[in-house]
Amino acid sequence: xxxxxxSRLVREEWFLGISVLTSFAFFAFGKPLFAQxxxxxxxxLIFLWLFAVVLGSAMSVVRHADALAERLGxxxxxxxxxxxxxxxxxxxxxxxxxxxxxxxxLARDTIxxxxxxxxxxxVGLSLLVGAWRHREQHxxxxxxxxxxxxxxxxxxxxxxxxxxxQTTSGPTLSVAQQVVLGLMSVGLYGIFLALxxxxxxxxxxxxxxxxxxxxxxxxxSESLWTQIALLVISMVPVxxxxxxxxxxxxxxxxTLHVPAALGGxxxxxxxxxxxxxxxxxAAVADHVQRSVNIxxxxxxxxxxxxxxxxxxxxxxxGRPIVLGLEHTDLVMLMLTLxxxxxxxxxxxTNLLQGAVHLLLFIAxxxxxFEG
Numbered sequence: 001x002x003x004x005x006x007s008r009l010v011r012e013e014w015f016l017g018i019s020v021l022t023s024f025a026f027f028a029f030g031k032p033l034f035a036q037x038x039x040x041x042x043x044x045l046i047f048l049w050l051f052a053v054v055l056g057s058a059m060s061v062v063r064h065a066d067a068l069a070e071r072l073g074x075x076x077x078x079x080x081x082x083x084x085x086x087x088x089x090x091x092x093x094x095x096x097x098x099x100x101x102x103x104x105x106l107a108r109d110t111i112x113x114x115x116x117x118x119x120x121x122x123v124g125l126s127l128l129v130g131a132w133r134h135r136e137q138h139x140x141x142x143x144x145x146x147x148x149x150x151x152x153x154x155x156x157x158x159x160x161x162x163x164x165x166q167t168t169s170g171p172t173l174s175v176a177q178q179v180v181l182g183l184m185s186v187g188l189y190g191i192f193l194a195l196x197x198x199x200x201x202x203x204x205x206x207x208x209x210x211x212x213x214x215x216x217x218x219x220x221s222e223s224l225w226t227q228i229a230l231l232v233i234s235m236v237p238v239x240x241x242x243x244x245x246x247x248x249x250x251x252x253x254x255t256l257h258v259p260a261a262l263g264g265x266x267x268x269x270x271x272x273x274x275x276x277x278x279x280x281x282a283a284v285a286d287h288v289q290r291s292v293n294i295x296x297x298x299x300x301x302x303x304x305x306x307x308x309x310x311x312x313x314x315x316x317x318g319r320p321i322v323l324g325l326e327h328t329d330l331v332m333l334m335l336t337l338x339x340x341x342x343x344x345x346x347x348x349t350n351l352l353q354g355a356v357h358l359l360l361f362i363a364x365x366x367x368x369f370e371g
Contacts, residue, residue: 013230019057019237022049026244037251047248054245054270057238058088062274064231071224079196082275082297084235089114089271089302090309091239104322107310109264110271112159112329114302117272118295119336120361122279123343126291128354130283137288141347143203147296148344150192152337154185154303159333162324171324178315182308189304204293242270265368272298288349296344328367336360 026033036042065080093107130137158181167174173181196204249266275298282290307323314321325333339360343353 013060015056015060016234016237019053019060019234019241022053023237023240026050026241030244034247037248037255043248043251047245047252050241050245050248051266051270054238054241055273057234057241058085058270058274059277060234061085061088061231061238062278064227064234067227068224068231071227079193079297080231082294082301083305084231085271085275085298086301086305087235088238088242089267090306091242093267093306093310094313104320106264106267107306107314107321108159108323108325110267111264111302111306112325112333113265113268114271115155115299115333116336116361116364117268118275118299118302119340120357120364122272122276122295122298123340124354124357124359124361125276126279126283126288126295126354127343127349128351128358129280130286130288130291131349131351131354133284134286135350137283137286137349138347139289139292139344139349140203140205141344142200143205143289144292144296144344144347146192146195146200146203147292147300148341150188151296151300151303152341154188154300154307155333155337157181157184158303158307158323159325160330162322163326163330171322171326172320173323175315178311182311185304185308189300192300192304205289271302292344332360332364332367 033046037046061084065084068080089110093110127137162171162173165173165177167177245266275294279291279294282288282294310321313319324330339356343349343357
């Protein structure tokens with residue numbers, strides 16, 4: 001029995017072997033590999049290699065988080081997922097900020113891209129697919145309001161207010177303002193976690209539910225601690241490889257003169273894709289409450305944890321950071337927040353809501369190139 005269980009574990013965790021081998025390759029031969037970045041075909045190959053392995057490894061992290069969600073129920077499973085993915089995001093942005101040329105807008109571009117991809121792309125696709133299959137789906141309105149009640153002020157203070165402060169020039173904040181913003185972000189997120197996991201745990205489970213997440217898959221036989229260990233082990237190569245990915249991204253930005261926002265978009269895709277797949281699967285299975293917890297929790301953790309982390313990295317490395325959005329990005333953020341408030345104001349989802357969010361996502365993609 002033990003041999004059979006080990007054999008099954010090896011079959012299920014085959015991609016971990018690829019992650020480990022890739023990590024070893026870049027740990028041992030990183031310098032000669034990155035020396036080839038000046039050759040366009042090899043630079044593309046290195047970028048695609050790292051991107052595919054990081055994305056696949058992140059998918060493994062999501063799979064283990066889902067397994068824990070089945071055992072722990074909501075909102076704990078989703079919380080583990082969002083915190084795991086956010087740590088990957090912070091590691092990636094920190095690495096890009098620490099290597100090569102200065103890119104003060106990277107953190108802002110990544111956070112904004114995550115917000116657009118999640119609140120428009122992920123929400124739109126999840127609601128559209130869920131409504132197409134189940135007509136109308138229901139979620140706990142109190143939980144959605146709790147998420148948005150923190151997301152809206154933090155997004156405004158982090159990405160909008162820097163455009164209007166006068167202590168410093170441009171869309172930046174003074175040291176005192178950065179400290180206050182960082183403390184407010186961490187403090188509000190901490191209060192939210194206390195509400196989510198204890199005092200008002202019931203806000204984040206479906207009405208009449210008990211927080212158990214049954215996704216229609218066979219129960220895993222591993223112990224709880226084994227699943228936690230697999231989650232942690234899966235994250236280690238992701239954090240290392242996303243730091244390696246920073247170098248080809250930095251090369252593209254500085255050498256090939258591509259738009260500076262590309263680094264943020266690449267990081268956002270890595271962060272959002274695994275969660276998007278989980279949210280869409282949950283919506284198709286008529287577990288829209290889990291979808292709501294995933295995408296709203298993802299945005300909240302991105303703003304509430306990534307912003308203070310990047311402010312701290314900026315102070316420690318001496319690299320300036322620009323947070324304020326400009327031009328059409330500012331308009332798109334405000335429009336997205338307003339539409340999200342309207343969407344999550346009834347406790348029910350339908351096809352029209354999903355279509356509206358997807359159209360906003362298409363507009364965001366268009367404005368990247370035609371802004």
